Every structure is written in C-alpha cells, then in structure tokens.
Amino acid sequence: MSYKLFIPGPIAVSDKTLRAMARPMIGHRSGDFISLYRSLQPGLQSLFGTRNGVFLSTSSAWGVMEGALRNVVRRKVLCCMNGAFSDKWLDVARRCGLEAHGLQAEWGQPVDPAALRAELAKGGYDAVTIIHNETSCGCMSDLPALAAVLREFPDVISIVDTVSSLSALPIEQDALGLDIVLAGSQKALALPPGMAVFSVSARALARAATAPARGYYFDLVEFQKNHEGGMTPSTPVIPLIYALQSKLEDIAAEGIEARFARHARLNRLVREWGFARGFKLFPQEGFGSVSLNCFANTRGIDLLALNTKLKARGFLIDGGYGKLKGKTFRISNMGDETEATMHELLAALDASLKEIGA
Ligand SMILES: Cc1ncc(COP(=O)(O)O)c(C=O)c1O
Known part of the structure; x- marks a missing residue:
C-alpha cells in the first residue's frame, strides 16, 4: 500500500529529489565531488545564518548530537529537556560517560530562559544542549531569548538541535552566537533519512581540538580540515548529497x-x-x-x-x-x-x- x-x-520526498539520487556515483576524493560539495555551501550557509562551513555527516542527527558532546564537554553539560528527544540527550551524554545535568520542563513547555540563566549561574558547566523544535510534542522554544542568556556565559559551548526547524523558519547561528547547530535530512529538507548537516563555530572547534577522546567518525577537527579541501572525513552518502543539491536549487527557486x-x-x-x-x-x-x-x-x-x-x-x-x-x-x-x-x-x-x- x-x-x-x-x-x-x-516526510514525503519529491520525484525530482528521488531522480537526483539516481545519478551515477563519483569518487569522494575527485574534483567532481569537491565541486559538488562546494556548490552546496552558499545555500546551506543561508539556511543556518552562518559564515562557518556547513559539514555533512553520513549519519542521522543522533550521530552529530552524540559526537558534539564528545568533542566539547570537558567538565559538565546541561541538557535542557522538554520532550522525548531532549530528554534522551541527557541519557546519551551519560552513556558517553560525561557528567550531565538535566534542566527539566514539562513536555510541551518551552525551555525557560530564566531557568537556564539560574542553572548556568551555579557554575561548573562548559556546554549546553537545546532542542529548538521539540518534534515529540510540537513545542518550539524561543531560540533568540535562550541565545541571549547563553551569551552571558562565554565559557559554555551551545549545541543546538534544529532537526525539525531548519529551513522552515530563519535560523541565525552567527547573529545569535550559537556554537554547534545541526539538523537531519528527513525533516523540513524533505530528503530521505541518513544524513545530518551541521555547522560549528571557531570557538567550538578550538574546544574540540583539546578533547582527548573525541574519536574519529565525529571528530569536528577532521570535519573542518576536510571541509577546507571540499570533502568529508569518510566516504559520504553521495546519493543524499545529490538530493541536497537538488533541494537547495528548489529553495533558491522558491x-x-x-x-x-x-x-x-x-x-x-x-x-x-x-x-x-x-x-x-x-x-x-x-x-x-x-x-x-x-x-x-x-x-x-x-x-x-x-x-x-x-x-x-x-x-x-x-x-x-x-x-x-x-x-x-x-x-x-x-x-x-x-x-x-x-x-x-x-x-x-x-x-x-x-x-x-x-
Ligand atoms: C528534534 C529531534 N531531534 C533529534 C531527532 C533524532 O533524529 P534521528 O533519529 O534522525 O537521529 C529527532 C527525530 O525525530 C528529532 O525530531
């Protein structure tokens, strides 16, 4: 059926996008791939509101959500929780062996900027996770208000999930001073699942460079290094990258x-x-x-x-x-x-x- x-x-994927995925493969270290990768940057940067590079991860969003923690948490992370995915992020941080604390709101209530400020003011935190749009309960927090609080705590690296909001409304990563912003392919971008897109600030990269156990697959420093050459660290999901190129054309046309x-x-x-x-x-x-x-x-x-x-x-x-x-x-x-x-x-x-x- x-x-x-x-x-x-x-969500539904257009025939145009599906056709784009059926193009012949190219080598991921070839000039053709580098051209493809670089062609995506302006469109992606405008969706993120950033001048940072936008990286492509061959994983669903959770890969980057977990990887980001491993890269930037050295002391303790505060996980803002108001639904299934943000609640799980605390669990994921602890499964990574990190010290983590939850700032819990009822499902369906937004993350409260005043509560965020009060908790961060207690000290000891060096990272925060926030889900902009809690898909599980359809609740969208006020990202500019939360970002204003985060800017009061310059040692705290923010990891912001825009999984189900990126490309549905403006995200202003640079203007808001957000450090790591990520989204998945199968939500508002209307691509099949299997890829995440994310952008990382210079100070988050600097933090990552000092993380001894950041691993390889989600090493932000590797992503940046490869990005500079127009590539990804490991073999990426090329059909989805073709699909993304096609979608960015659609977005520009609209x-x-x-x-x-x-x-x-x-x-x-x-x-x-x-x-x-x-x-x-x-x-x-x-x-x-x-x-x-x-x-x-x-x-x-x-x-x-x-x-x-x-x-x-x-x-x-x-x-x-x-x-x-x-x-x-x-x-x-x-x-x-x-x-x-x-x-x-x-x-x-x-x-x-x-x-x-x-
Ligand atoms: C807000 C949000 N964050 C994270 C995820 C996890 O994404 P994935 O299962 O694609 O890794 C989802 C999935 O629905 C989500 O809606």
Missing part, C-alpha cells in the same frame, strides 16, 4: 523568505482546521511549532482507527510519540507541501473522522 507521509519525519512564509501559512491552516473541530494544541500557547502541529486528543478519538482509514485514502499522520501515544496526534507541514496538498490531507482526515463516527 502506498501512502503519503504527514508524520513529522521522515526564495527562502517565500519558503518560510509558506511553512507559516500551512501551519496556521492545519491549526485552524484542528481548532474548528474541537481540538486544542498540546504545547503551551505561543510556543507551537511552525513545522508541525501537535494536537491534544481532547475528543478521545481512536487514533489507530483514524490512521487506518486515512491510510486507505493514501495518507498517514502520527498518533503520538512515546508517552503521548494516543493522547496527541501530530501533523507535519514540512517540506514541499502547498495549500492544495494540505487541503487534500484535511479532506481525507474529515472523511476518516466521519467514518469512525468521531
């Missing part, structure tokens, strides 16, 4: 501002659809994600039955992540969607709700 994904990643505006419009469209049908947003008001909507299942809908009906119509949404399974449902508006495609989904949702008697 074939159906279109409106789960918050992986215009980056138009892309951000489209995500905001489609997000509102889905939100209003949900409100009109008696659902509330799960995250705190004012902090709903712009790339997905996570609705509280306030009407007690049988989400499994809903998705079965929806799948028969050629669509799939998400029925809640982890402890929110059955209690929330999430609809992505990331990637290449338009008013027309979102209306198709919403019409199918209405028909499916009716069919299950909801």
